[in-house]
Amino acid sequence: MSLPPSQQPTALVTGATGFTGWYVAEALARKQYKVRTLVRDAAxxxxxxxxxxxxxxxxLRDAAAVARATEGCSHVFHIGALYREAKFGDEVYHQVNAGGTANVLDAALRHGARVVHCSTVGVHGDVEGVADEEAPFNPGDAYQTSKVESERLVAEYAARGLEVSCFRPAGIYGPRDTRFLKLFxxxxxxxxxxxGKGEIFYHLTFVEDLADGIVLLGEHPAAVGETFILTGPRYTTLNELVTSVARAVDVPPPRGRLPLPPLLAAxxxxxxxxxxxxxxxxxHxxxxxxxTKSRAFSSEKARRLVGYAPKVELDEGLRRTAEWYFSQGMIA
Known part of the structure; x- marks a missing residue:
């Protein structure tokens, strides 16, 4: 049953022009939220x-603009960030990802909005085995360091009474994504x-599963004040992932390998x-x-506390992603 407009909660989504934020906005609209998006580029x-x-x-760096966008919102889903573009200096990552997060948290506290903040499993760096939320911070670049800073801000605002949850996604993929296009x-x-050998672990998360999990964190009472890793149903080795992608695009799996040192030097x-x-x-x-970096993570905490349950298995997600690339003429 549709809710009348007067009863629909309003949710602000930052980063909605990007990949994950777009799906979060869609998921909120399906749940009858009024969706407001903070967009840096009007075009x-x-x-x-x-x-x-x-x-x-x-x-995000404009505190006044963030405050205006947050007014009247019951929820803020903070997905927007500067992501791994080597042309930017370290200070820009700090300004956008840490400073921008501070503006979002401050505005939400003043306007009484509940926040879901997007971090990254990258805050753990290169992990051994299967990591959970208790793995130590070990950022390896400016992007990951800025996300550690943003998580510390989240903890500070939670101590001040803000209803906030934090999540760390891994390997987000699906239709509309271009990050994995080159691989396909x-x-x-x-x-x-x-x-290299291709035996490191890799963990992918289908974007629709992730978006549903993000909205769940904004609604479930047990999510407040907590940090969660949100991933797909299983991790795989890099070799297995490449074989699965080859199956999705209907070619034999690649054979042979090259040494890593020349690649790193280049x-x-x-x-x-x-x-x-x-x-x-x-x-870069x-x-x-x-x-080079192993990525295998556990979402057991999210399953146990809030019922997070990703549904899309890796082969299905890769097939759906490949079909979208073919439909868009991105691969032939």
Missing amino acids: KAGPLAELGYEIAIGD RTIRNRTFRMF AVLCETVCRPFGIEPPL RRRCDFF
């Missing part, structure tokens, strides 16, 4: 407005090369040449993490 707001979402123009494309056209060189000019390097060390 990108058109598709959101067409879906009936309210548009608030502003930058190179496997499809037989140009993919494995660097990444350092690209960063050194490009960064002074503000150019995004074609290869963070991209090499795909071949």
